[in-house]
Amino acid sequence: MRDFRLVAFTAVAPALWGTTYLVTTEFLPANRPLLAAAVRALPAGLLLIATVALLAGRLALPKHAWWWRSALLGFLNIGLFFALLFVGAYRLPGGVAAVLGALGPFVVAALAYLLLRERPGGRAMLGAVIGVVGVALLVLRSTVALDAIGLAAAAGGMVVMSLGTVLGRRWGAPEGFANRSTALLALTGWQLTWGGLLLVPFMFLIEGALPSFTLTNLGGYAYLTLVGTALAYVLWFRGVTTLAPTRVTVLALLSPVVAAVLGWAALGQSLSPGQLLGAAAVLGAILLGASRPRRSEPPVAPTAEPLAPARRA
Secondary structure, rough: HHHHHHHHHHHHHHHHHHOHHHHHHOOOOOOOOOHHHHHHHHHHHHHHHHHHHHHHOOOOOOOHHHHHHHHHHHHHHHHHHHHHHHHHHHHOOOOHHHHHHHHHHHHHHHHHHHHHHHOHHHHHHHHHHHHHHHHHHOOOOOOOOOOHHHHHHHHHHHHHHHHHHHHHHHOOOOOOOOOHHHHHHHHHHHHHHHHHHHHHHHHHHHOOOOOOOOHHHHHHHHHHHHHHHHHHHHHHHHOOOOOOOOHHHHHHHHHHHHHHHHHHHHOOOOOOHHHHHHHHHHHHHHHHHHHOOOOOOOOOOOOOOOOOOOOOO
């Protein structure tokens, strides 16, 4: 039962990321992807760090190896991933980016074997295969234009996020906190802050001065910061540091399904029978791939988003 709850809570993160397309297209200023990425990351990170300070009664900064560990994870999971995500988002059709993202479980399985000596479970890998097919049915169209830079960015984003997932599993949560929940809040806050600080200079360099914001824009940014980032990444990193990496990444397939359903429900986008079949295949893949393997997973050492219905944020 505890394992089921952990998987269910972790699955909330990609479900929330699936709402990013709707929020971006309906509530945010147009053509400001790096602004959206920086606003998602930096305020959420600072908010979590402040929350941990209130809970712990002190400012909880990284210690010893966690300075470079949190910086590296923030660079991979947030800063570099967000940048590559948005480059791919503007240069590729959503379906192509989604299929590349769906290959993540296979990359994670290879990295987990190399770095953690964890063999991927048969259920997780079968679920990943079914998931790739389901995502392709859900989001691909017959007329797709391929762009070399976009392909490289989307593939690179999938690889760096996969590496961040495996390293997060290897290092677990930092010590020195009253409980594991507070440690995970701190770890998430550090990563989001590092990633946001990385994005800010590129945001000003590439996109220029900040635009004027409407109340609708501010509401959209508030949702992305508090719900789509702070809450989602706390839940995601909790799963990353506890569950086997392949099981976690299979859950990410939920993001394009949620985005497609919201596009149908809120934006009037149609869903063909093939797309409905793809959505059903993805959900089946998630249930299969995220189910508990027969052999228990090894315990974690104590010291140790989409711009289109196809993309993960």
